[in-house]
Amino acid sequence: MNNIDEKLLNVNRILCDNIQALDFLGRDLVSQNLLSNLRTFVEHIALKIYSDRYECNVDYDGIKLALENLKSDYKFLFLRKFHFFLQQTVSHYVPDYDGAERLLLKYYKYLLQIKNFLKERYDMEVLYNIDLFPINTDKTLLEYYTKIADRLAVTTMNADHGKTTERFYIQKSKPFFVNDKIYYENTLSLANDSASKFNRFVAFSTFEIPSNYAIKVLLKDDEITIGNRNMPVKLITQWTISIRPCELKNFAKIFGNRIDVRSDSLEYNGIMNFLTRTGMSLVEVIETSDDNYERIKDKGMIGKAQSVKFIESLEECRSLVLGNSNGCNVLRYLLYRLNNKSIRLQYDTRDNSFLS
Numbered sequence: 001m002n003n004i005d006e007k008l009l010n011v012n013r014i015l016c017d018n019i020q021a022l023d024f025l026g027r028d029l030v031s032q033n034l035l036s037n038l039r040t041f042v043e044h045i046a047l048k049i050y051s052d053r054y055e056c057n058v059d060y061d062g063i064k065l066a067l068e069n070l071k072s073d074y075k076f077l078f079l080r081k082f083h084f085f086l087q088q089t090v091s092h093y094v095p096d097y098d099g100a101e102r103l104l105l106k107y108y109k110y111l112l113q114i115k116n117f118l119k120e121r122y123d124m125e126v127l128y129n130i131d132l133f134p135i136n137t138d139k140t141l142l143e144y145y146t147k148i149a150d151r152l153a154v155t156t157m158n159a160d161h162g163k164t165t166e167r168f169y170i171q172k173s174k175p176f177f178v179n180d181k182i183y184y185e186n187t188l189s190l191a192n193d194s195a196s197k198f199n200r201f202v203a204f205s206t207f208e209i210p211s212n213y214a215i216k217v218l219l220k221d222d223e224i225t226i227g228n229r230n231m232p233v234k235l236i237t238q239w240t241i242s243i244r245p246c247e248l249k250n251f252a253k254i255f256g257n258r259i260d261v262r263s264d265s266l267e268y269n270g271i272m273n274f275l276t277r278t279g280m281s282l283v284e285v286i287e288t289s290d291d292n293y294e295r296i297k298d299k300g301m302i303g304k305a306q307s308v309k310f311i312e313s314l315e316e317c318r319s320l321v322l323g324n325s326n327g328c329n330v331l332r333y334l335l336y337r338l339n340n341k342s343i344r345l346q347y348d349t350r351d352n353s354f355l356s
Contacts (some may be wrong), residue, residue, distance in 0.1 A: 003058055004051055005124075011037055012126045019129050030133075031100040038107070039317035042079055045114065048122070068292075075277035078117075078208065083223045106221055108135055109175045109182050114338040116181065124197040131180060141176075147224035148176040148233060152206050155220055167191035171200060175352040184208055186236065188217075191226075191232070191244055193341050203234035212281060212337055216242040241275040247338045253332070254312035254346070260307040266305035267335050274300040283336045286318035293318070 002034045018025070018033045023125055025033075043063045049068035050056050065085065070076040118124040151305060159325055172187040184205045189195045191214040203219060218238040222229050245261035245268065274296070275282070285296055297315075302308055317335060321328045334343055 002051075004044060004047050006280065008048060009118045009126075011041045011044060012030060015127060015130055019127075021134050022132055027099050027133075031104040034104055035086075035089075035100050039083065039257075042083045042114075043067070044087060045077065045079060045118070046083070052250065064071075071278055071280055071284070073278035074277055075117075078110060078113045079277070082107065083116075092267060098143050104133070106135070109177070112177065112180060112182050116182070126202050133287065137179060144224075144226060145176045145183070147226065148204050149181065149183055151203060151222050151224060151233065152183060152235055155222070155237055156168060167214045167216055168242060170196070170209055170213055173209060173211055175208075181206075193216075193344075201234065203236045205236040205239075207237050207239075209236070210241065210279065212339075213241050213243050213275065214247070215239050237278075241272050243256070244340060245277075245344060247340045248310045250340060250343045251317075251334060252310060254334075254343075255313050255316045257309075257313050259313070265307065267302065267308050267310060270303045270305055271310065281336050282314065283321075283332050286314060286321055286335070 012188075014037050015034055018030050022030050023072055043066070044058075046066035047056060047058060047062060050062075050069045053067075054065070055067060056062040067080075070083075085107070108130075111341070115130060117127050117294045118265070121135050165189070165299040168188040169191050170186055171189050172184045175182050176185060177183075184207070186203050186205060186209060187200050188203055189197075189200045201319065203217070209215060217236045220237055221257075222235050225231070242263075245263050248261045249259055252261075263269075275281070277321045278300075285293065288296065297311060304312060317331055321331055330346065334346065
């Protein structure tokens with residue numbers, strides 16, 4: 001057993017021992033004990049992933065490289081998000097008992113993701129008794145969600161089934177749990193400027209879908225039977241980031257750049273493929289180090305594109321944000337969401353100039 005595995009399993013043993021003592025110690029104390037060890041747990045998982053390809057030391061520098069490596073693939077996004085939350089909520093203060101229990105309930109899905117990820121990727125058994133930590137599931141919904149999970153299991157085996165859709169925004173995504181697996185109840189709306197809450201619909205997935213950018217999905221119509229009643233359901237079999245060209249075009253206008261963005265251009269597809277593959281946001285892209293930014297820009301997004309239009313505006317945005325210029329936080333928000341309605345609200349309708 002290598003050093004990383006040994007340290008990872010030692011932390012796992014602490015977590016499982018605390019869960020096992022749940023009846024004796026109580027949920028509040030166990031929650032606090034778990035939270036105090038979870039950041040170390042996630043960082044050692046990141047080290048294990050990094051060591052698949054690179055030599056690394058189990059120290060501060062090694063952890064820093066390992067956490068940066070999590071940005072390389074969308075399948076590591078949940079670990080990045082979990083580590084970020086742990087940094088914000090655990091590192092800076094010690095939550096009280098009630099706060100610790102509420103946090104752990106919020107983080108339960110990440111623990112399940114870690115358990116399933118390490119089993120599937122490394123055949124490593126961790127958090128074997130996580131089911132002992134009770135999650136208050138509405139029993140009236142349990143049958144419904146179980147039927148959904150069964151249909152998703154069949155659909156996953158035939159993931160190419162479904163039809164390509166228009167662009168959508170994810171308005172809300174709620175996880176639910178069936179037999180220690182995570183599924184998502186997603187509320188979608190058409191990605192246009194006139195969409196309202198009255199034309200939203202729900203579709204289920206086995207994967208988490210980013211909610212900050214417009215997406216395209218493959219949708220499959222299915223049905224479940226509850227009692228004697230057949231109920232239609234929509235299942236998502238695939239997804240990809242697909243920001244509306246007008247959103248890129250109008251964001252570029254902030255910098256005085258009037259560009260034509262085509263969804264069939266190499267630049268557009270390079271950016272969309274990169275965001276889908278890595279799970280990074282464009283804000284993360286512009287805030288990364290100079291070396292990483294050049295590598296992402298040249299190899300990750302531009303690729304073989306001969307005509308580069310939006311990237312020029314992205315670089316202007318990067319310069320303003322890194323320089324902490326006036327309006328930089330507004331730019332961060334607009335770039336993170338890239339929602340056409342929000343972008344257009346920033347313009348002075350008298351002369352179409354940006355309101356800073």
